[in-house]
Amino acid sequence: MDLQDEILIPTPIETVYAALNDPEILQDSIPGCEELIKHSDTELEAKVTLKIGPVKARFNGNVTLNPEDPPRRFSLTGEGSGGAAGFAKGGATVELEQQPDGQTLLRYQARAEIGGKLAQLGSRLIQGTAKKLAAKFFSNFSEAVQVRENS
Amino acid sequence: MIPAAFEYHRPSDIEAALGLLQTHGDEARVLAGGHSLIPMMKLRMAAIEHLIDLRDIAGLRDIRIDGTTIRIGAMVTQADLITHDGLARTAPILREAALQIADPQVRYMGTVGGNVANGDPGNDMPGLMQALDAVFTLAGPDGDRDVAARDFYESAYMTAREDDEILTGIRFDATAGGYAYEKQKRKIGDYATAAAAVLITREGGCVKSASVAMTNLADTPIWSRAAAEALLGSSCDADAIRAATTAALADIDPTEDNRGPVEFKRHVAGIIISRAIARAWSRA
Amino acid sequence: MNDMTPDRDDRIANLKGMGCARKRVEDVRFTQGKGNYVDDIKLAGMLHGDFVRSPYAHARVKSINTDAALALPGVIAVLTAKDLEPLNLHWMPTLAGDKQMVLADGKVLFQGQEVAFVVAEDRYIAADAVELVEVEYEDLPVLTDPFAALQSDVVLREDLAGQDSGAHGPRRHHNHIFLWEEGDKDATEQVLDSAEVVAEEMIYYHRTHPCPLETCGAVASMDKVNGKLTLWGTFQAPHVVRTVASLLSGIEEHNIRVVSPDIGGGFGNKVGVYPGYICSIVASIVTGRPVKWVEDRMENLMATAFARDYWMQGKIAATKDGKITGLWCHVTADHGAFDACADPTKFPAGFFHICTGSYDIPVAYVGVDGVYTNKAPGGVAYRCSFRVTEAAYFIERMIEVLAIELGMDAAELRAKNFIRADQFPYTSALGWEYDSGDYHTAWTKALDAVDYAGLRREQADRVAAFKRGETRKLMGIGLTHFTEIVGAGPVKNCDILGMGMFDSCEIRIHPTGSAIARLGTISQGQGHATTFAQILATEIGIPADSITIEEGDTDTAPYGLGTYGSRSTPVAGAATAMAGRKIRAKAQMIAAYLLEVHDNDVEFDIDRFVVKGVPERFKTMKEIAYAAYNQAIPGIEPGLEAVSYYDPPNMTYPFGAYICVMELDVDTGEHEIRQFYALDDCGTRINPMVIEGQVHGGLTEALAIAMGQEIAYDEMGNCKTGTLMDFFLPTAWETPNYTTDHTETPSPHHPIGAKGVGESPNVGGVPAFSNAVHDAFRAFGLRHAHMPHDHWRIWKIANQLGLHG
Amino acid sequence: MPKTAIKLNVNGKAEDLLVEPRELLIYVLREKLNLTGPHVGCETSHCGACTVEIDGKSVKSCTMFAVQADGAEITTIEGLSTPDNLHVLQRMFREHHGLQCGYCTPGMIMRAHRLLQENPNPTEEDVRFGIAGNLCRCTGYQNIVKSILAAAAEINAAQEAAE
CATH class of the missing domain: 3.30.365.10 (Aldehyde oxidase/xanthine dehydrogenase, molybdopterin binding domain)
Incomplete structure (x- = not known):
């Protein structure tokens, strides 16, 4: 499953890039994220509760950040297990582009693979839900970046 | 398939039900017919600690027709819709759609409220409610509020209903003119591969009003304003139907699943929408 | 004798023999909800088993932690491959000469594979405990396309690594099982090369599943006092299951009783031996209590018998x-x-x-x-x-x-x-x-x-x-x-794991002229109790309504290879006719004695033996049956029974x-x-x-x-x-x-x-x-x-x- | 989890039971009341093998908790008749070979029973639509439909004779 979109964040590119590496901001932005533990600069452990309608699954996962080409390009990979509900793995590449008006254009390409019962039973809903969750993440993220910028 | 343990509540009024929702928050869920929720619980995809059964709450099973206003309680079943004479006269599209939902046993249990509140894009009633421009009544800690069906759905399973609210009923105007609920499915009882609800009134030889909505062609039900506009004032000839269908197709966003790839769904959606319009017009 | 006398027609009709649309005897209980299927069996102290299954299609199993599951009140045991290994039951032979993991041994190879078996006081606790078993997986590359699998470096069956030969000859790749060939390849290719017209096509017959309405299940009950294991299950071949269970468990075959009760459709789904059967048996041996395992629909579609x-x-x-x-x-x-x-x-x-x-x-x-x-x-x-x-x-x-x-x-x-x-x-x-x-x-x-x-x-x-x-x-x-x-099929070329594919029928005529026949097959809805009685009615002249057909209990039924591949009528049906003919041969001697004529002077006529040319002199099968038990007949043993093991010629x-x-x-x-x-x-x-x-x-x-x-x-x-x-x-x-x-x-x-x-x-x-x-x-x-x-x-x-x- | 006391009237007999809320009606019927006629087939409300009648409705008892049925009147296949006096549907299913393995039969007959209550003169199409919530893997339905239509005809003939 492939997802892509772009979002305009009204802060400079460096701020956005830094935020992408900030576990606190990430935790606030990831929908349902309960805990994000930093093991190193690039290794994170996450606990996320995914709640969609009647479905509720708690995922434990590891995220590896890859600051490839600061401040323009950033990627991450991750995998998580949701017990009986199944598991997920995937990654995303984020590209940032400074706009003339001082804003930053964030473009992402994500790919996710879902396994286990979630994939078996929810395949007709996964694509739309993943799209929504990704959008939610980036809108949360944009908000968090602005809050940080303004504080 | 055995669900995880939960506590069962059977309040006798809506206040008590709302109180339970407030007390237990996210851990609680209301149960109407249960035919979406219980399978999910059995598959252990839904872990619910408090199940609040609405069956004893008075008034939720009523169907009331006051002049041209129709009110349907959340616990009215699909079977009730099918057998209700008043509805057959005032909004026959309900019966036509309800007969295409699931199978007889499920229709005895499955409720209108559950079907619209669940937020599953596969459910048929939400699409129908778009076409009818229905209003949903949500009871909450601060009293009742109304939400238009066309504003209710956000994405799959995500709706305007807050966790501490209960959808208690729906309201819409009696329909006039022609109607059709057209649904293609893999087999009887299945979710739609594509479905369309169409209402049309006629004046002279022309379309006076139209409403076109679709089921399972996006992660929410879709009401297509543009499709209706394409029909307005036309004689509902082949060109008008083609234009309306093209407009409707611009509003959908189907995803691939076991029913087929996106390209197929778009094609079928076009056929189903055209057929629904033609049939509604023929009855107008 | 006039063949067209109404009397004769009535006698034929009374038999309800071959060719007649006899109503099914099974339906009386089925229409009243009185069938007896595996999940209907309820024994005192019975435990319930449930599987932890892999969500991954291919993964290394790094660890299995059963502590939390075992701590749940009502959980009696959690079996893993480690527990089965000392019994040498962590793998089992397949019907095709391969072997299969009973519980995941180091890795899992398909989604839904059995990883651990939870045994608990009831099905609710078992299902809860399944969720509490923590399994750590490391995912491996997945191969779902057989053409890609034959090109891939990924080794699916590490247990076979280095084995360049399997049960059916050479393996040319680590994901290859066998190449099996029939016919004349060279001659065929020559014909193709010189043919006027050649049509070529790739025809795919997709993967599907028999999906009977009743899923697979078993109830195992080890009676430690008598040393006897009883196993009820959805078995299309109960005798084969008994033999395999004996070979695997070391329990002597006379101490194993396998019963196939009513079966809610088979269609091939219930031919195989599944981990659930093995785990139920082991769990019953370990706990000393009966253990029931019944798969749910998802398990059925994911893990058994495509x-x-x-x-x-x-x-x-x-x-x-x-x-x-x-x-x-x-x-x-x-x-x-x-x-x-x-x-x-x-x-x-x-x-x-x-x-x-x-x-x-x-x-x-x-x-x-x-x-x-x-x-x-x-x-x-x-x-x-x-x-x-x-x-x-x-x-x-x-x-x-x-x-x-x-x-x-x-x-x-x-x-x-x-x-x-x-x-x-x-x-x-x-x-x-x-x-x-x-x-x-x-x-x-x-x-x-x-x-x-x-x-x-x-x-x-x-x-x-x-x-x-x-x-x-x-x-x-x-x-x-x-x-x-x-x-x-003919034993000369058809066997399963060395067991020849004959089948059998044993008939006992009761003194008053009714009968019971037992067969090595087992009906899953085909109506054997109805149709086999019809074969016998025609063969031995006793009304079908007076014949009980019994199948599926290895303690009482003669050995047979079961019901699948449309083999019941061709093989067990033949055995039934042949056993019936043995009965008739003995009945002929008894009739001749009773009628005081030579054996060859009587002939069989629908439901009796008559003296040739003197139709008014006869003995009905009913009379013959009574005499067989109660009259001293020189040179003939008392009783009227026969058994036939039929090995078809083709x-x-x-x-x-x-x-x-x-x-x-x-x-x-x-x-x-x-x-x-x-x-x-x-x-x-x-x-x-x-x-x-x-x-x-x-x-x-x-x-x-x-x-x-x-x-x-x-x-x-x-x-x-x-x-x-x-x-x-x-x-x-x-x-x-x-x-x-x-x-x-x-x-x-x-x-x-x-x-x-x-x-x-x-x-x-x-x-x-x-x-x-x-x-x-x-x-x-x-x-x-x-x-x-x-x-x-x-x-x-x-x-x-x-x-x- | 604490148990809940419920009262059911099953096949004309009052039953007082203590159940966990999560106990499905099908298991309570089968395992607590030993009514093993209704069967578990698909568990997701597609097959109808678990169909029983509750307060005049055909219900898939695998998709209902026993607590939901508190106070209800339930009829299972076991309550449809006595061995000496079979229901006409039971006789017609046998007469027209409307069953093979028998697993779907109790649910199928209970559904047919309710269908004929609601529509005593169904067409073949009505019957096929009316039993669409019940799967059979053996018969291909042709003889089931025939059995139900024959039962309807016999019931109607008997009623006409009585009038």
Whole structure:
């Protein structure tokens, strides 16, 4: 499953890039994220509760950040297990582009693979839900970046 | 398939039900017919600690027709819709759609409220409610509020209903003119591969009003304003139907699943929408 | 004696013997909800078992932590491979000479694989405990495509690493299981090289599943005081299960009692031996209490007994005027993670080499490569004799493709190449001796019955109307003439794990002239209790209503190989007739003694022995039975009993001609079955009502398979069709009415000439439905498209042919 | 989890039971009341093998918790008749070979029973639509439909004779 979109964040590119590496901001932005533990600069452990309608699954996962080409390009990979509900793995590449008006254009390409019962039973809903969750993440993220910028 | 343990509540009024929702928050869920929720619980995809059964709450099973206003309680079943004479006269599209939902046993249990509140894009009633421009009544800690069906759905399973609210009923105007609920499915009882609800009134030889909505062609039900506009004032000839269908197709966003790839769904959606319009017009 | 006396007719009617539409005795209890299925069994102190299953299709199992599960009150035990290893039960042999993990041993190889077995006081606690078992996985690359698997560096079966030979000969790659070949490859290739016309096509028969309404299950009860293990289960072959259980567990066979109670449909799903059976037994031995395991529907579809999944590359050669000169076939067979096919041991691809079908093909070759992938094991005969369905589909599609290549009518092409009635017994190029048949008669009858010429005219009109834009519906005429091969089988070439495939019947006549007969088979809805009594009624002259038929209890029934592959009538049915004849032979001696004449001076007449030429002097079977027990007869032991173990000299070869008329909506891909005509020739007909019921049911299973049913996986190995939401089982709404018909060509070697019918409609039905879809598009250039023909795939055909404008 | 006391009237007999809320009605019927006629087939409300009648409705008892049925009147296949006096549907299913393995039969007959209550004169199409919530893997439905139509005809003939 492939997802892509772009979002305009009204802060400079460096701020956005830094935020992408900030576990606190990430935790606030990831929908349902309960805990994000930093093991190193690039290794994170996450606990996320995914709640969609009647479905509720708690995922434990590891995220590896890859600051490839600061401040323009950033990627991450991750995998998580949701017990009986199944598991997920995937990654995303984020590209940032400074706009003339001082804003930053964030473009992402994500790919996710879902396994286990979630994939078996929810395949007709996964694509739309993943799209929504990704959008939610980036809108949360944009908000968090602005809050940080303004504080 | 055995669900995880939960506590069962059977309040006798809506206040008590709302109180339970407030007390237990996210851990609680209301149960109407249960035919979406219980399978999910059995598959252990839904872990619910408090199940609040609405069956004893008075008034939720009523169907009331006051002049041209129709009110349907959340616990009215699909079977009730099918057998209700008043509805057959005032909004026959309900019966036509309800007969295409699931199978007889499920229709005895499955409720209108559950079907619209669940937020599953596969459910048929939400699409129908778009076409009818229905209003949903949500009871909450601060009293009742109304939400238009066309504003209710956000994405799959995500709706305007807050966790501490209960959808208690729906309201819409009696329909006039022609109607059709057209649904293609893999087999009887299945979710739609594509479905369309169409209402049309006629004046002279022309379309006076139209409403076109679709089921399972996006992660929410879709009401297509543009499709209706394409029909307005036309004689509902082949060109008008083609234009309306093209407009409707611009509003959908189907995803691939076991029913087929996106390209197929778009094609079928076009056929189903055209057929629904033609049939509604023929009855107008 | 006047044969037409009413008295004689009454006597025949009273027997309810062969040929009569006797109402089923089973129905009395089934219609009242008094069947006794495995999950109905309730024993004192019974525990419930439930599996922890892998969500991954391929993963290393790094650790299994059972602490939390064991801490849950009511949990008695949690078994893992480590617990089974000391008993040498962590792996088990498969029916195909491979071995299979009972519980994950180091890795998992398909989604839904059994990882741990939880045993608890009730099914609720067991299900809770399953969630508490923590398994740590490390995912591995997933191979779901057999062609890719044969190219991949990824080793699926590490336990076989370095073994360049398996149960069926050399392995040429670490994911390769066997190459099995039949026929004359060189000669076939020569014919293809020099042929006037060659049609070539890849025919895929997709993966599907028998999906009986009752899932698989077992109740194991180890009585430690008496040292006796009783095992109830959904077993299509209870005696085989007893022998295998004894060999695996070391418990002596007399101390194991296996019981197949009522079975809620089998269709091949209940032939195999599953980890649940083994784990129930072990759990009962460990806990000393009865243990029940019943799988749920998802487990059934994900983990037990898939069917088909054959990629069949075919080449068929013919002269320009349509005489077939040769057939070549190579199959890539996806067996999943373990080769657990249910086939006679010597035939790793079953009887696939019946793929020359009903046609007189002078030379042929078949090669089958078995391949491991990350899918569930199985490969069972889903309502068919071993891989015959694949074979029939292959040849009936190849015939259609050849007809297109030749520009010929497919009915005419078939008729031109049928084995003629005067050629039987006929030995095929791939080595089978067809016992009997009259294909031309059946074919003509079928074509006439549907007014084939008229249908073709209508179809031509339709195509013209479609081209003029007057309709969006096309009409397809699906033709099939199939030949089954059933009744495995002769012990000389048919065995399963070394167990010869004979079958048996034991009869006891009671002193008052009623009887009980026990067989080595087990009904799963076929109505054995009704039909076998009819065979006996005719053979021994005791009314069917006075004969109890019993099956499925290994403590009482004679040894037999069970019910699958349409073998009950050809093998156990023959044993029944033969045992009946032994009874009759003894009865003749008793009658002669009682009538004070020589043995040869009495003859059997419906329900009695009469003195030849003196019809008023007779002894009824009732009188003879009484005398057998209560009268001292010089030289004859008391009692009237017989047993027969029947090893058939050959298979039987039922055949049929099916015609399906279908309407297809090119825009929505929807179909409508307008007409379905099924002519079956199953030799002698024992009970026409039961035959008709079998045909209806088999055709409906064929409809499902052809038109939508599949076990589908995504690239990660997720089984996408794990519930009845997505796994297509037609309802009464999607199912048409069928017209049944018959010809009757008795088997020359079967004691009563019967051939078996239960699977014919599935074997012949699938190509009939599929050919109808293809035929509808023939005028627009379609050669072949893969099943299942669900809406979107039919739409895709139309789309690719440019029919959407 | 604490148990809940419920009262059911099953096949005319009052039953007082203590159940966990999560106990499905099908298991309570089968395992607590030993009514093993209704069967578990698909568990997701697709097959109808578990069909029983509750307060005049056909219900899939695998998709209902026993607590939901508190106070209800339930009829299972066991309550449809006595061995000496079979229901006409039971006789017609046998007469017209409307069953094979018997697993779907109790649910199928209970559904047919309710269908005929609501529509005493069904067409073949009505019957096929009316039993679309019940799957059968053996019969191909043709003889089931025939059995139900025959039962309807017999019931109607008997009623006419009585009038």
